[in-house]
Amino acid sequence: MKDLKIGEGTQVTLHFALLLEDGQPVDSTFERDPARLVIGDGNLPEGFEACIHGLQAGERKTFTVPPEKAFGQHNPSNIQMLSRSDFANIDELQVGMILGFTDKAGGELPGVIAEVDERQVKVDFNHPLAGRTLTFEVEILDVAPVSVQ
Known part of the structure; x- marks a missing residue:
């Protein structure tokens, strides 16, 4: 399953970092345990999830995510x-x-x-990151089919 790509029906183990425009970190798992999520479970905002679709274990990428794909515009x-x-x-x-x-x-x-x-x-009441363009760095550690329980 080493060639499995991230998509619906997959569970992903990854490290990520979320940074502001000036490079200031907001959150990161690179110095902690990796995050594990099921694609489509709502734990990762849609805009960030879309960035990692199609990636495989071993890939490391950096994405720029505009406000409308992240936490929305400031309202x-x-x-x-x-x-x-x-x-x-x-x-x-x-x-x-x-x-x-x-x-x-x-x-x-x-x-x-x-x-x-x-x-x-x-x-x-806006999300604290609303209106911000963010940098999203990911390192995909594992991609597996979702196990049905």
Whole structure:
């Protein structure tokens, strides 16, 4: 199975690094245990998954992934002004803090505190990497058929 290419129905073991435009690392497995994923399981965003389709064990590649293929463009409508009183249970709100909020469907939604004053708090619900062009480096260690259990 050494010639098996990454595609639907495959499990992939790989090392990856995700870097900002300036080369600053966001995440990497190269110094840790490799990642293992099933193609199409949702653990890797579609844009990144598309980059590795067709690769085989032993290949190492670098891809530039534009925002629309990564975490989307920054959307101004995802920034909300909330009342400072909504945060009464938090002693010290700081710009850059990431807090968990509950969306209308009851799911958890992370928000980044963007501004704080006495009356209002600006919260950015965009993904922290939205609007960023990213570099995605991969080293494919193994490609295997998905085993049915």
